[in-house]
Every structure is written in C-alpha cells, then in structure tokens.
Amino acid sequence: MLRPYRFERELDRSVAQWLAWLPRWEPGSLRRRSEVCTVCPRYADELGFDDLPHGPLHALVTSVESLLIEQFLRNAAARFPELERDGEWKVWLERGVVRVTATDGRDVDDFLDQFDPMGTVSIQATGTVTAVHAAQARVELVRLYYSLFNSAVSRLHGQRTVVLRAVGAYIEPKVQRMADELVAEVCGAA
Numbered sequence: 001m002l003r004p005y006r007f008e009r010e011l012d013r014s015v016a017q018w019l020a021w022l023p024r025w026e027p028g029s030l031r032r033r034s035e036v037c038t039v040c041p042r043y044a045d046e047l048g049f050d051d052l053p054h055g056p057l058h059a060l061v062t063s064v065e066s067l068l069i070e071q072f073l074r075n076a077a078a079r080f081p082e083l084e085r086d087g088e089w090k091v092w093l094e095r096g097v098v099r100v101t102a103t104d105g106r107d108v109d110d111f112l113d114q115f116d117p118m119g120t121v122s123i124q125a126t127g128t129v130t131a132v133h134a135a136q137a138r139v140e141l142v143r144l145y146y147s148l149f150n151s152a153v154s155r156l157h158g159q160r161t162v163v164l165r166a167v168g169a170y171i172e173p174k175v176q177r178m179a180d181e182l183v184a185e186v187c188g189a190a
C-alpha cells in the first residue's frame with residue numbers, strides 16, 4: 001500500500017520552494033514570444049491562474065507535473081507490476097495522456113483488432129502479458145492518472161490565496177515596471 005500523504009507532502013514542499021524562489025523571478029523573457037506550452041494550460045484552467053505570467057506559472061506547474069508523473073509511475077508499478085516486469089510493455093505519460101506501448105513502440109490499441117461480427121476480439125498476444133490485459137490495465141491507469149491530477153489540483157487550490165498574494169507582491173510590480181519601460185521606450189518618453 002502506497003502512502004497517500006506522501007504525494008501531498010511533496011506537493012506542499014514544491015509549492016513552498018516555488019514561493020521561496022518567486023522573489024528572485026525577473027520578467028526577462030516577456031519580450032520573447034513563448035512557445036505554446038503543453039503543460040500549463042491544463043493546470044491554469046483548473047486553478048484559475050490564467051492571468052499569471054507564463055514564466056512563474058511554468059516553474060510551478062512543471063515541478064508539480066514532475067511529482068505527478070513520479071507518483072503515477074510508482075502507483076502504476078505497484079498496481080500492475082507484471083506489465084513492465086519482462087520489458088514487454090512500457091507505461092508512460094505523454095502530455096497528460098496515459099500510454100501503454102509495446103517494445104516496438106506500438107500502442108496497446110494497435111494490438112486489438114476491431115470487434116468482429118461474432119462479438120469476439122481477435123488478440124495478438126505478446127508473451128506473458130496479453131494485449132487485452134495491458135489494455136484493461138490502461139483503462140485503470142487512466143482513472144489513476146485523473147485521480148492523481150485532481151488531488152494535485154485540489155492541493156494547489158488549497159494554497160491558491162497564498163500563491164495569488166505572492167504573485168501580487170513579487171510578480172505584478174515587476175511586470176508593471178517592465179510594461180512601463182516598454183511604453184517609455186516605444187513612445188520615446190522618459
């Protein structure tokens with residue numbers, strides 16, 4: 001049995017580290033157009049952090065995301081040790097999507113042919129863990145991932161006030177100052 005509170009403690013620690021780092025953040029990257037991020041929007045939507053500049057948000061979200069991945073893989077290995085035991089299947093996450101792939105990189109779904117009219121599924125077994133078993137495991141792993149994602153989000157939500165207060169104190173003045181400088185630069189004022 002995995003200790004459920006370990007994840008929450010780790011989340012709290014990572015928020016605390018982020019809060020400690022926040023005063024040192026400088027909006028140096030604001031001028032550059034940031035690439036479209038595949039991690040932050042999922043969290044920003046859930047937490048209502050859409051107004052945060054991407055730099056600090058990204059720092060928080062990626063540390064939370066890496067804890068989530070770690071926790072997910074730990075749980076997945078504990079729940080389905082047979083999947084990866086012989087190296088036949090690999091369980092991993094790709095941008096918040098649970099993947100179960102065979103050694104040749106093919107997705108588990110590729111092994112499952114469409115339902116035939118007789119109502120049976122034609123299966124290609126790969127060694128000791130069948131594709132059907134792996135596919136069933138994935139259904140449960142998807143559930144596990146969402147439950148972990150939801151607990152991460154709700155843990156962060158509990159600290160929302162602290163986070164927003166810190167952003168108001170350390171981030172907003174710097175963003176404002178930078179915006180003022182840009183205006184002065186563009187308008188030739190100052």
Ligand SMILES: [Zn+2]
Pocket residue numbers: 037038039040041054057058061
């Ligand atoms: Zn990001």
